[in-house]
Amino acid sequence: MDRAVLLLSVMCAAVSSQPITDSQRLFSIAVSRVQHLHLLAQRLFSDFESSLQTEEQRQLNKIFLQDFCNSDYIISPIDKHETQRSSVLKLLSISYRLVESWEFPSRSLSGGSAPRNQVSPKLSELKTGILLLIRANQDAAESFTDTSALQLAPYRNYYQSLGPDESLRRTYEMLACFKKDMHKVETYLTVAKCRLSPEANCTL
Amino acid sequence: MKKAEGVIILWWLLFFTLHAEGTSYSLPGKPTLTNCRSPEKETFTCWWEPGSDGGLPTTYHLYYRKESSDAVHECPDYRTAGKNSCFFNKNDTSIWINYNITVVATNARGSTFSDPVEIDVVYIVKPNPPEKVTVNVSWNKSWPSLRVSWDPPQKADTRSGWITLIYELRIKLEGEDKWEEHPAGQQKMYNIYSLQSGGTYLVQVRCRPDHGFWSEWSDSTYFKVPDYFPQERSIWIIIMIFSVFIFLILIWAIHMNSHTLKHHILPPVPGPKIKGFDKQLLKSGKSRDAFSSLVGSDFPPTTTNYEDLLVEYLEVYIPEEQGLMLEEGKDLHDGSLKSKSYTSDSDSGRGSCDSHALLVDKSEEEKEVGQKSNQQGGRTEMDLKRPEESPEENILNYSHANVGSPDVSCEKVKTWPSLFSPLTENSSGPLDQPDSPEMAKQHCLSDSLFPPSPLSSPFAPPGHKEVLGSNYQEYSFGNMHPHVLHPQTGSHQYLQAHGNMNVANIGHKGVPADLQLPPVRSTEYVEVQKVNNENMVLLYRVSSDAEKGCPGRRHTEEYSRLKGVNNDNGLLLLQRMVSEEEMNICPYEDQESSGLTDSGYTTSTAQKSTAYIPPATQVLDERVAGGYVDTSMFTLPIY
Numbered sequence: 001m002d003r004a005v006l007l008l009s010v011m012c013a014a015v016s017s018q019p020i021t022d023s024q025r026l027f028s029i030a031v032s033r034v035q036h037l038h039l040l041a042q043r044l045f046s047d048f049e050s051s052l053q054t055e056e057q058r059q060l061n062k063i064f065l066q067d068f069c070n071s072d073y074i075i076s077p078i079d080k081h082e083t084q085r086s087s088v089l090k091l092l093s094i095s096y097r098l099v100e101s102w103e104f105p106s107r108s109l110s111g112g113s114a115p116r117n118q119v120s121p122k123l124s125e126l127k128t129g130i131l132l133l134i135r136a137n138q139d140a141a142e143s144f145t146d147t148s149a150l151q152l153a154p155y156r157n158y159y160q161s162l163g164p165d166e167s168l169r170r171t172y173e174m175l176a177c178f179k180k181d182m183h184k185v186e187t188y189l190t191v192a193k194c195r196l197s198p199e200a201n202c203t204l
Numbered sequence: 205m206k207k208a209e210g211v212i213i214l215w216w217l218l219f220f221t222l223h224a225e226g227t228s229y230s231l232p233g234k235p236t237l238t239n240c241r242s243p244e245k246e247t248f249t250c251w252w253e254p255g256s257d258g259g260l261p262t263t264y265h266l267y268y269r270k271e272s273s274d275a276v277h278e279c280p281d282y283r284t285a286g287k288n289s290c291f292f293n294k295n296d297t298s299i300w301i302n303y304n305i306t307v308v309a310t311n312a313r314g315s316t317f318s319d320p321v322e323i324d325v326v327y328i329v330k331p332n333p334p335e336k337v338t339v340n341v342s343w344n345k346s347w348p349s350l351r352v353s354w355d356p357p358q359k360a361d362t363r364s365g366w367i368t369l370i371y372e373l374r375i376k377l378e379g380e381d382k383w384e385e386h387p388a389g390q391q392k393m394y395n396i397y398s399l400q401s402g403g404t405y406l407v408q409v410r411c412r413p414d415h416g417f418w419s420e421w422s423d424s425t426y427f428k429v430p431d432y433f434p435q436e437r438s439i440w441i442i443i444m445i446f447s448v449f450i451f452l453i454l455i456w457a458i459h460m461n462s463h464t465l466k467h468h469i470l471p472p473v474p475g476p477k478i479k480g481f482d483k484q485l486l487k488s489g490k491s492r493d494a495f496s497s498l499v500g501s502d503f504p505p506t507t508t509n510y511e512d513l514l515v516e517y518l519e520v521y522i523p524e525e526q527g528l529m530l531e532e533g534k535d536l537h538d539g540s541l542k543s544k545s546y547t548s549d550s551d552s553g554r555g556s557c558d559s560h561a562l563l564v565d566k567s568e569e570e571k572e573v574g575q576k577s578n579q580q581g582g583r584t585e586m587d588l589k590r591p592e593e594s595p596e597e598n599i600l601n602y603s604h605a606n607v608g609s610p611d612v613s614c615e616k617v618k619t620w621p622s623l624f625s626p627l628t629e630n631s632s633g634p635l636d637q638p639d640s641p642e643m644a645k646q647h648c649l650s651d652s653l654f655p656p657s658p659l660s661s662p663f664a665p666p667g668h669k670e671v672l673g674s675n676y677q678e679y680s681f682g683n684m685h686p687h688v689l690h691p692q693t694g695s696h697q698y699l700q701a702h703g704n705m706n707v708a709n710i711g712h713k714g715v716p717a718d719l720q721l722p723p724v725r726s727t728e729y730v731e732v733q734k735v736n737n738e739n740m741v742l743l744y745r746v747s748s749d750a751e752k753g754c755p756g757r758r759h760t761e762e763y764s765r766l767k768g769v770n771n772d773n774g775l776l777l778l779q780r781m782v783s784e785e786e787m788n789i790c791p792y793e794d795q796e797s798s799g800l801t802d803s804g805y806t807t808s809t810a811q812k813s814t815a816y817i818p819p820a821t822q823v824l825d826e827r828v829a830g831g832y833v834d835t836s837m838f839t840l841p842i843y
Contacts, residue, residue, distance in 0.1 A: 035414070038415070068272070076300075078300055078301060079246070079294070079297060079298055080299075080361070084364065180300050180324070180326075183300065183326055183415065184300055190365040191366060194364055194365030195364070195365070
């Protein structure tokens with residue numbers, strides 16, 4: 001018990017003393033992890049697409065427009081301008097929510113045997129890291145948490161509500177949305193990191 | 205009616221013409237969207253390929269729909285990107301949103317829709333090539349290296365992290381076909397090493413976003429590598445390496461043949477091959493010790509322990525019936541003492557004298573003959589005593605170089621042990637046992653000198669004692685084998701010490717009357733009668749055949765008589781004088797001797813004249829060849 005307290009205090013002290021360097025390092029870790037997840041998602045999607053037959057592909061293309069991703073309710077900047085305008089904290093929170101929204105559905109992701117099993121725990125880890133970053137960058141803005149809580153829509157498993165008939169379509173959509181969301185998180189984190197880093201060229 | 209027909213014809217013509225034109229007009233062909241690209245993930249452009257126009261002017265329109273809404277929008281900008289393109293600016297571009305784009309071709313006849321294309325701007329990013337590719341040459345210890353640096357494309361916003369670009373460059377020599385590619389990661393510069401001096405290189409750089417397409421290669425940047433490796437130096441370096449290589453080979457070859465070379469250049473110095481000579485002892489510096497082995501105990505002869513020395517070297521074989529007859533040293537008053545040394549062979553294996561047949565040592569005047577006699581196999585030494593002392597007597601010694609020192613006359617003649625065995629014929633031994641075995645016969649055996657011959661049994665010199673205490677010497681050989689005898693026969697010598705007088709034959713030949721020959725029966729002994737003033741050893745032969753009464757002359761032919769010792773300390777030897785008279789007188793002996801001495805004769809047996817033998821050499825030649833002369837003895841001038 002004493003040890004845990006001691007450790008926590010040390011961590012807090014460390015975090016508070018050198019917020020920038022620590023957050024930079026955490027950012028780097030978070031960015032690399034999300035990059036990896038994005039690559040995974042890309043591979044899953046391409047594998048799935050290649051396994052489809054051409055007719056199914058055409059069908060899916062048509063259908064896809066009409067469906068939505070699970071994370072559509074999360075409002076996120078969709079261009080550079082908006083992204084630049086958003087604060088780091090906002091970006092981090094959005095990223096956090098995005099990752100969180102995929103924590104459960106990722107378990108049902110089909111695809112290669114190995115990647116599916118790895119996705120969910122990686123998402124959990126990433127979520128933890130983003131939370132740390134949020135804590136590190138929080139400037140006593142307690143109001144943020146409230147707003148973020150409000151913005152959080154009640155969680156609903158969009159993908160579970162549908163029937164198993166459209167499993168093929170469902171899989172396609174899920175994979176596409178997952179890929180997109182990972183890219184979003186990657187972009188947001190990168191932008192946030194570059195904004196905080198002292199180097200101008202923002203190289204890793 | 206005609207009006208109606210005209211109208212009908214007009215209508216028909218119109219219809220035909222219209223129809224004819226209408227066949228060339230058709231709907232426009234289906235356009236196709238070739239690609240859409242975004243250079244910086246903020247704007248994008250789409251291009252399409254028009255189909256056939258159907259003969260009518262056709263217009264194209266691009267319509268797009270965003271993913272979340274059903275509103276159809278038209279392309280905002282048809283011009284910026286060129287013909288058949290649509291440019292979406294920043295306001296119209298949304299990331300992470302699927303666009304459904306369609307191109308419509310419209311002409312008077314109608315419209316044709318293209319196939320829709322679904323795009324997400326994020327995945328169609330293809331940046332512009334990097335800009336400002338510059339090359340800098342830097343020197344590192346006279347070796348140049350190139351540093352290529354560039355800038356990202358202008359539009360791409362890498363500073364804010366909106367786009368992360370990865371670069372790649374390639375380089376090649378001018379004139380070559382193959383490029384050498386180097387991935388550079390996210391850095392904006394790159395170092396190149398190992399360049400050809402004086403060569404002209406081309407460099408190109410390209411980039412791509414982490415999820416996107418590669419850009420086009422940048423324009424080639426030419427640069428020339430300065431000459432850093434002068435040609436002349438390279439030639440020298442090659443020559444040096446070559447010579448070092450050859451040098452190493454030579455060294456190796458020499459090393460392999462070092463032994464042969466050493467033998468050629470520095471032939472090994474032959475070491476001393478002296479019997480009994482210890483090189484190591486000499487090396488260690490103890491020259492005295494080294495020479496001592498050579499010297500043995502005989503040389504230089506020490507007067508002190510003469511007796512001991514002699515003891516070692518004498519070996520006497522005494523048959524059962526016969527004992528050693530020792531003759532007391534007689535004093536030779538007058539005449540010469542002739543003693544003949546002859547060889548008698550003995551059993552093989554007997555100790556033989558070292559190559560010294562006779563050691564004549566001057567010792568103090570002694571009348572006695574120290575004699576020890578051993579029974580068979582024993583060695584005796586007998587001191588031969590000079591009957592007279594003469595101060596100028598030489599010491600006969602067997603040293604090569606040194607003549608006996610001019611000591612007091614030594615009456616002792618030490619002889620080497622000799623083996624003798626009784627004559628085969630005279631197994632019984634014609635010897636009269638001496639009354640007193642005082643005189644020990646000294647047998648000096650030298651293989652080289654004396655052909656083995658059956659020695660006569662010791663004779664009894666009864667009369668010797670009173671005469672002179674003559675000494676005799678017995679020379680005998682160790683080997684009894686006849687074949688051994690042969691080479692050595694003829695090398696007998698008998699020393700005849702002779703004073704001023706001429707040599708008289710041993711035995712019955714001119715034996716001075718003074719001499720009292722011992723009743724030698726079967727002995728072939730040389731008896732030193734005396735050493736006279738002229739430093740001559742008088743020897744006379746003691747006959748071994750008692751029956752014959754030959755004075756031991758049997759082996760005359762085998763011996764050379766010692767005529768005398770000259771002033772130069774040389775032994776005067778007679779040529780071999782095989783006296784026929786002697787032979788006649790002692791036929792028996794002659795037979796034996798002749799049989800034995802066949803091979804040994806080097807000179808005519810009839811010689812009776814004395815011949816001067818130049819010191820050493822002649823004797824050596826003749827005698828040594830026959831083997832009956834002790835080489836050591838004949839360092840002395842002999843004649």
